[in-house]
Amino acid sequence: MANTKELNVEEKLRALYDLQLIDTRIDEIRNVRGELPLEVEDLEDEVAGLSSRNEKLKQDLEHIEEQIKAKKIAIDDYQASIKKYTKQQDSVRNNREFNSLTKEVEFQELEIQLAEKQIKEMKASMEHKKQVIAESKERLEAKSNHLKHKKAELSDIMSETQKEEAFLSEKSAEYEVLIEQRLLAAYKRIRGSVRNGLAVVSIERGASAGSFFTIPPQTQVEIAGRKRIIIDEHSGRILVDSSLAEEEKEKMEKLFSKF
Structure with a gap:
């Protein structure tokens, strides 16, 4: 026209x-x-945010597990040191050397107590994070399913209306030229x-x-x-x-x- x-x-x-x-x-x-495209976009952002949060929580969990392993290895080292110092006490030449080795043994025992306390705290933190991960995973699944439904709904509407809208937009431009x-x-x-x-x-x-x-x-x-x-x-x-x-x-x- x-x-x-x-x-x-x-x-x-x-x-x-x-x-x-x-x-x-x-x-x-x-x-x-209506607001469906924006709703889908918001849901996509929310799902991406939850996925990112879950990954961060899993990484935190792995990091704590590594820390616990390191603490257990340290405890083994402390116990080995206690055995070594205790054995050395059998061949000391004076009280000063004996007392010095006794202090080393006590220090290693304190280190073991501290490590065991830290392991206990980290295990408690792990349990809490596992619970948060389970809840977050459940929420992520619900949001992902909702997003899937909304995307399908939007896809159906778009397939029904996209051609008509494009055709009418072209006609609108043609009539604008007349005016x-x-x-x-x-x-x-x-x-x-x-x-x-x-x-x-x-x-x-x-x-x-x-x-x-x-x-x-x-x-x-x-x-x-x-x-x-x-x-x-x-x-x-x-x-x-x-x-x-x-x-x-x-x-x-x-x-x-x-x-």
Whole structure:
């Protein structure tokens, strides 16, 4: 669809309303997805965080196990030293040497007591970490399953709507080319400022669609005349008559029915 000639007012109104119908359909498709892509992204971050935490806990556990092994080896060394010093006491030449060896034995015994206390504390820490790992693993499995379900849900929605959205986005761009820049900029500004994205609305029961403010009869006649672009003074939206709206809706329904 190319902009080969200057459109008259009625053609501009039709092009604007068609663009509105297409953009509204795109909005509806995106609303179906809703917050699902963000929800999937958040779940992916959470699963990655839990996985990383679990790996860190497992590494901590391995480190504690290594420390316990080192302490047990140290205890064996202390016990070997005690045997050595005790044996040396049998061949000492004086009390000073005997007392010195006795102090060495006592020191090694204290080292053994300290190492055994540290092993006990590390084993308690290991048990706590094992419990935390089990709980974290359970939570990770639950979150992973939830993520799998949400990804499948998003994949189904995307496969159903992706082609339609791409097609409609292309059509929206084609209709934008038909509309002069000043009018298109106004359309986009209005559309961006209203919650439902409706920048062009029809007259329904004497009022603009979605509004409770009645349009004066003379203004309704002007709108039906399609001789100039008229803005609703209350909502700020561009107004079209109901007949034009119905004709364009019927035309666009044929376009949408392709999907």
